[in-house]
Amino acid sequence: MTEHSExxxxxxxxGIDDALALLYACAHDEAQILGVSTVVGNVSLAAATRNTRAVLAVAGRADIPVWPGAATAMSIAVRDASEIHGKTGLGHAVLPEPDEPEVGLHAADSIIAAARSHSGRLILCATGPLTNIALAVMREPELPRLVKRFVIMGGAYSDSGNVTPSAEFNIWHDPEAARI
Structure with missing residues:
Protein backbone atom coordinates (compact mmCIF):
# COMPACT_ATOMS: atom_id res chain seq x y z
CA MET A 1 0.00 0.00 0.00
CA THR A 2 1.01 3.57 -0.56
CA GLU A 3 -0.14 6.87 0.90
CA HIS A 4 -2.50 7.08 -2.08
CA SER A 5 -4.11 3.70 -1.45
CA GLU A 6 -7.83 3.57 -2.09
CA GLY A 15 -14.52 -19.06 -9.41
CA ILE A 16 -11.55 -18.80 -11.73
CA ASP A 17 -12.26 -15.20 -12.82
CA ASP A 18 -12.74 -13.96 -9.26
CA ALA A 19 -9.57 -15.75 -8.11
CA LEU A 20 -7.61 -13.79 -10.71
CA ALA A 21 -9.28 -10.53 -9.64
CA LEU A 22 -8.38 -11.24 -6.01
CA LEU A 23 -4.76 -12.00 -6.90
CA TYR A 24 -4.53 -8.82 -8.96
CA ALA A 25 -6.03 -6.69 -6.18
CA CYS A 26 -3.69 -8.24 -3.60
CA ALA A 27 -0.69 -7.40 -5.79
CA HIS A 28 -1.80 -3.82 -6.50
CA ASP A 29 0.00 -1.26 -4.32
CA GLU A 30 -2.80 1.25 -4.44
CA ALA A 31 -5.56 -1.10 -3.28
CA GLN A 32 -6.29 -1.10 0.43
CA ILE A 33 -8.50 -4.20 0.60
CA LEU A 34 -10.79 -3.75 3.60
CA GLY A 35 -12.56 -7.05 3.12
CA VAL A 36 -14.01 -9.50 0.64
CA SER A 37 -17.67 -10.45 0.71
CA THR A 38 -18.77 -13.75 -0.79
CA VAL A 39 -21.99 -14.66 -2.57
CA VAL A 40 -23.51 -17.71 -4.22
CA GLY A 41 -22.99 -17.73 -7.98
CA ASN A 42 -20.31 -19.68 -9.80
CA VAL A 43 -20.41 -22.06 -6.83
CA SER A 44 -22.25 -22.36 -3.52
CA LEU A 45 -21.69 -19.75 -0.82
CA ALA A 46 -19.62 -22.24 1.21
CA ALA A 47 -17.39 -23.02 -1.78
CA ALA A 48 -17.05 -19.33 -2.72
CA THR A 49 -16.04 -18.51 0.86
CA ARG A 50 -13.57 -21.39 1.02
CA ASN A 51 -12.09 -20.49 -2.38
CA THR A 52 -11.75 -16.85 -1.37
CA ARG A 53 -9.90 -17.70 1.84
CA ALA A 54 -7.66 -20.14 -0.04
CA VAL A 55 -6.78 -17.61 -2.76
CA LEU A 56 -6.07 -14.90 -0.17
CA ALA A 57 -3.82 -17.33 1.73
CA VAL A 58 -1.89 -18.19 -1.45
CA ALA A 59 -1.49 -14.45 -2.07
CA GLY A 60 -0.06 -14.03 1.43
CA ARG A 61 -3.11 -11.99 2.49
CA ALA A 62 -4.98 -14.32 4.86
CA ASP A 63 -5.27 -11.22 7.08
CA ILE A 64 -8.02 -9.78 4.85
CA PRO A 65 -11.47 -10.41 6.36
CA VAL A 66 -13.85 -12.61 4.37
CA TRP A 67 -17.54 -11.88 4.90
CA PRO A 68 -19.98 -14.63 3.83
CA GLY A 69 -23.21 -13.26 2.43
CA ALA A 70 -26.18 -14.47 0.42
CA ALA A 71 -26.53 -18.24 0.00
CA THR A 72 -29.43 -17.87 -2.44
CA ALA A 73 -30.45 -15.49 -5.17
CA MET A 74 -33.29 -13.08 -4.40
CA SER A 75 -35.67 -14.12 -7.13
CA ILE A 76 -34.83 -17.45 -8.73
CA ALA A 77 -33.48 -20.89 -7.92
CA VAL A 78 -29.72 -21.05 -7.63
CA ARG A 79 -27.91 -22.06 -10.80
CA ASP A 80 -24.15 -22.46 -10.70
CA ALA A 81 -21.42 -22.36 -13.33
CA SER A 82 -19.71 -25.66 -12.52
CA GLU A 83 -19.59 -26.54 -16.22
CA ILE A 84 -17.21 -23.58 -16.65
CA HIS A 85 -15.40 -23.36 -13.31
CA GLY A 86 -15.38 -27.04 -12.34
CA LYS A 87 -16.78 -28.78 -9.29
CA THR A 88 -14.77 -26.68 -6.80
CA GLY A 89 -15.02 -23.43 -8.75
CA LEU A 90 -11.28 -23.17 -9.33
CA GLY A 91 -10.98 -25.40 -12.37
CA HIS A 92 -8.13 -27.85 -11.91
CA ALA A 93 -6.35 -25.78 -9.27
CA VAL A 94 -5.83 -27.53 -5.95
CA LEU A 95 -5.20 -25.07 -3.14
CA PRO A 96 -4.45 -25.89 0.51
CA GLU A 97 -7.43 -25.85 2.87
CA PRO A 98 -7.65 -22.36 4.36
CA ASP A 99 -8.16 -21.60 8.03
CA GLU A 100 -11.79 -21.04 8.99
CA PRO A 101 -11.80 -17.84 11.05
CA GLU A 102 -14.78 -16.82 13.11
CA VAL A 103 -17.56 -15.32 11.01
CA GLY A 104 -18.77 -11.88 12.04
CA LEU A 105 -21.39 -9.75 10.34
CA HIS A 106 -23.29 -10.74 7.19
CA ALA A 107 -21.61 -9.45 4.03
CA ALA A 108 -24.31 -6.79 3.48
CA ASP A 109 -23.73 -5.35 6.95
CA SER A 110 -19.95 -5.45 6.49
CA ILE A 111 -20.26 -3.60 3.17
CA ILE A 112 -22.40 -0.93 4.84
CA ALA A 113 -19.92 -0.58 7.72
CA ALA A 114 -16.99 -0.20 5.29
CA ALA A 115 -18.89 2.40 3.25
CA ARG A 116 -19.77 4.40 6.36
CA SER A 117 -16.23 4.34 7.74
CA HIS A 118 -14.75 5.37 4.36
CA SER A 119 -17.59 7.61 3.21
CA GLY A 120 -17.03 9.02 -0.25
CA ARG A 121 -13.79 7.09 -0.75
CA LEU A 122 -14.74 3.41 -0.92
CA ILE A 123 -14.52 1.50 -4.19
CA LEU A 124 -16.97 -1.39 -4.23
CA CYS A 125 -16.14 -3.98 -6.88
CA ALA A 126 -18.53 -6.86 -7.59
CA THR A 127 -17.31 -9.74 -9.74
CA GLY A 128 -20.25 -12.00 -8.89
CA PRO A 129 -24.04 -11.75 -8.74
CA LEU A 130 -25.23 -8.53 -7.10
CA THR A 131 -27.24 -10.17 -4.29
CA ASN A 132 -25.07 -8.90 -1.40
CA ILE A 133 -25.01 -5.40 -2.88
CA ALA A 134 -28.80 -5.38 -3.29
CA LEU A 135 -29.27 -6.54 0.30
CA ALA A 136 -26.90 -3.80 1.48
CA VAL A 137 -28.82 -1.13 -0.48
CA MET A 138 -32.12 -2.42 0.93
CA ARG A 139 -30.70 -2.13 4.47
CA GLU A 140 -28.98 1.21 3.83
CA PRO A 141 -30.61 3.21 1.01
CA GLU A 142 -27.83 5.84 1.27
CA LEU A 143 -25.19 3.29 0.27
CA PRO A 144 -24.86 4.55 -3.33
CA ARG A 145 -24.00 8.02 -1.99
CA LEU A 146 -21.47 6.63 0.49
CA VAL A 147 -19.48 4.81 -2.21
CA LYS A 148 -17.01 6.67 -4.42
CA ARG A 149 -17.17 4.16 -7.25
CA PHE A 150 -19.14 1.00 -7.88
CA VAL A 151 -17.63 -1.39 -10.42
CA ILE A 152 -19.39 -4.54 -11.59
CA MET A 153 -18.53 -7.41 -13.85
CA GLY A 154 -21.86 -7.94 -15.52
CA GLY A 155 -24.04 -7.19 -18.47
CA ALA A 156 -23.54 -7.13 -22.20
CA TYR A 157 -23.81 -4.04 -24.38
CA SER A 158 -22.55 -4.48 -27.92
CA ASP A 159 -21.86 -8.20 -27.67
CA SER A 160 -23.99 -11.16 -26.72
CA GLY A 161 -24.18 -12.54 -23.21
CA ASN A 162 -22.27 -15.56 -21.98
CA VAL A 163 -25.37 -17.47 -20.79
CA THR A 164 -28.04 -16.53 -23.32
CA PRO A 165 -27.86 -14.24 -26.36
CA SER A 166 -28.70 -11.29 -24.12
CA ALA A 167 -27.67 -12.32 -20.59
CA GLU A 168 -24.34 -12.29 -18.78
CA PHE A 169 -24.02 -14.80 -15.90
CA ASN A 170 -23.84 -12.41 -12.93
CA ILE A 171 -26.97 -10.53 -14.01
CA TRP A 172 -28.76 -13.69 -15.18
CA HIS A 173 -28.05 -15.42 -11.86
CA ASP A 174 -29.97 -12.80 -9.86
CA PRO A 175 -31.81 -10.32 -12.08
CA GLU A 176 -33.85 -8.98 -9.15
CA ALA A 177 -30.67 -7.99 -7.31
CA ALA A 178 -29.37 -6.29 -10.47
CA ARG A 179 -32.60 -4.26 -10.69
CA ILE A 180 -32.09 -2.91 -7.18
Missing part, protein backbone atom coordinates in the same frame (compact mmCIF):
# COMPACT_ATOMS: atom_id res chain seq x y z
CA UNK A 7 -10.14 1.59 0.21
CA UNK A 8 -11.60 -1.36 -1.67
CA UNK A 9 -14.22 -4.02 -0.94
CA UNK A 10 -14.56 -6.90 -3.38
CA UNK A 11 -17.80 -8.88 -3.62
CA UNK A 12 -17.08 -12.26 -5.22
CA UNK A 13 -18.46 -15.71 -6.05
CA UNK A 14 -14.94 -17.04 -6.30
Missing amino acids: PLVLDVDT
